[in-house]
Structure formats: structure tokens, C-alpha cells
Amino acid sequence: MVNQEAKTPRERYRAQVRTEIKQRAWEQIATAGASALSLNAIAKQMGMSGPALYRYYGGRDELITELVREAYRSLADTFRAASQEGADVAGLAHTLREWALRDPQRYFLIYGTPVPGYHAPDDTTAISSEIMAMILDACAALPADGPETRFEAHLAGHRDWAAGHPAPPAVLHRALTFWTRLHGVLSLELAGQFTGMGFDPALLYAAELADLTGASTN
Template sequence: MMEAEDAKTPRERYRAQVRAEVKEHAWEQIATAGASGLSLNAIAKKMGMSGPALYRYFAGRDELITELIRDAYRSAADAMSASAQRSGGPDVSALAHALRAWALADPHRYFLVYGTPVPGYHAPDDVTGIASEIMATLLDACAALPRSSAPGTPFDEHLASHRDWADGHPAPPAALHRALAFWTRLHGLLSLELAGHFTGMGFDPALLFEAELDDLLSR
């Protein structure tokens, strides 16, 4: 990594520094006003630059949002991958804890990618590709779980022919169903926790997360 940095020209290094600073200010804006309140002109003013000058580093608001979403998904994918490596392979429990730790570390980053979609924004293919990496890691873990002897559900049968979202993963329908169950229930818990909906209810959200995870694994 250091060699790659050294290979850059001073102009390239300066450009990278400015883009990084712009993204830092963008995250600050998102923390206070949400992604819909993101303004390049406001960032330029805070950095002592003119709007046109800043547009030399980001062509527009959509490019900046894409960079932030790409960084967020990449961070989540790396956290899940690191968890799988530490566990000697994809492990559902380890992945769930890695996801929660990642979400708690930066709730605004979490909500940018797993909260309400940014109006009018469409992620480019490389960004959706990173999101697919995350799901593929979870599918690997669910496919490795012991298979149930219970008969398949109607939703299992539905998934046998509605699996485009799995991006070609060979997991059987029951594993696809398990992955979706983990994904939806754990994200539901995290979204409620991070939005503060458990505040004042008198229980430990971490223990609720563990209980839900145990219930999912027991199935």
C-alpha cells in the first residue's frame, strides 16, 4: 500500500487528500441532516473552496454518494470476510456478531446502505457487486449448516425458481431461505436498536440479538 502511495505524483496525492476531506465533511452532514441533506456547495464553503472548484474533485452529488456507499459496503464486506477468516470459514454466528459490531461502530454508515434508499439514486454495478459479496459470504455459511429433515416450505419451493438475488450461488433453496431469514431478522433488530427504539424499554439489546440469533440457529 505504501509503495502505491509513493508511486503517486504530488498532484495525485493532493487530489486524494481533498477527496478524503470532502467525504469526511459529507459524513458529518449525513450525521446531522441525512443523505437527502447532502450539499457539495455547503462542503465547499466549509473547506474554503468555491463550488466550481470542488466539482473538480466530485462531478456531482450522486458521485459523492456513490463513493460513500461504496466505502460503506466495502467496509462491511471486509468485516464479514475477516470474520470468516478468523473462524476458519463462514460461520453464521460469527458473521452475525461481525455485522452488529460493524453497525454499532458507525450507525450513520449503516443507515446509508441499509436504511431508507436515497431518493432518485441508483447504485452502479460495482457497488451492487460488493453488496453481493456480503450476501455470498452469508449464503456460504448457511449452506454449511446441517440440513433439516423437515419437508421444504412453500417459500423454499418459491426460491427454487426465484433466486436471481443470490447471484448464481449454488446453495439449495432451504439455505437461501435461511440466509434471508438471518438477513431480515438481524437487520430488523439492528435498525430498531440503532434508531433508538429500544431506549427506555428496560432490556439489553445485545441479549435480544443473542436470543434471536440462537432461535434462528435452532431452526
């Protein structure tokens, strides 16, 4: 992180402008969504005119890619901080929800509707598996239950994505359901699909979490 430490004053200025651009981009994304991000508007806000931004980012796609990377990095760091403070599965779930609610568009930037043409850079998948590793660690601490399912038998032969993590198939399964179930509730909530339905999404989230952790605190 600190290896990029301000050689020349020019590079320092350049880095500062780049982070200001990113900051304005985040503000704009939070209010109008990623699809409405306008380089022109950012430039105007910063007091300089359109094409100046191309000195700092090759184009709209490159800026968005940087924001995606930053979002992944933020989630991974948040997870790491939580798990270093001893967060278990429930703690990670709570952390995830907090992180998502803090900036829904940032969540959607990672887990939302993909743009057909766009391909995420390679390093994001590295961060993604870093996140998955922490989920796996937390899930490994849960008590085992039930006989092996068909899907777990399948996972025993397809565990490349675990990146060498020494978890039994049941734990792999639990990590995947942790991901998909919490994402299911969270994404629908953030998309506003529950508005007007009357119930409290937090309680549905808690119910799913309770089911994941063994259903004792239901």
C-alpha cells in the same frame, strides 16, 4: 487496489483532497445524517470556497454515491476479515452488529430509506452479492432441519441471486432470514424505536440469532 498508485504529484494531490472531502462528509453524515450533507460546509471546513469541490465531485449525488460505495466496500471487507478468521453464522451476526453500531448512519446509507429518484450504481450490487455469498457460506455450515417449506420450493426455481452458489433451497432460505431478521432488530434499534422501552436490544438480537442457529444456546 494498488493500481491507482500515484503517477504524477498532481494526481496524488487530487486523490488526497478527494479522500479528505470524503472524510469530512463522513463526519458530517455521522452527526446530521445524509440528508443534511452540505458541500458548502465541507468546503468551508477545508478552507476553500464552495464551487472548488466540483473539481473533485460532479455534485452532491456523485459524492453520496461514492460514500455508498465506500460503505458497501467497508461492510464487505469487514465480513471477509471475519470469515477468514473462521467466523460462523453467529460470528458474522456479531460482526454485522458491531459494524452497524460503530456508525449507524453508514448502515442507513446502505439499508435505510431509499430516495425515490436515486439509483444505486451497478458495482454496489456486485459487492452486495459478495456479501450474500459469505452469508450463504456460513449458513451452509448449519445443520439442516425440518421438511421443505413452500417458500423453499419457490426458491428452488428462483435462485439467480445466489450467483451460482451451490446451496440447497433450505440454505438460501436461511441466508435470507439471517438478513431480514437481523436487519429487522438492528434497524429498529438504530432508529431508536426501542429507546424508552426498557429492554436490552442486544438480548433481542441474541435471541433472534439463537433462533437462526438452531436455538440451542437460547
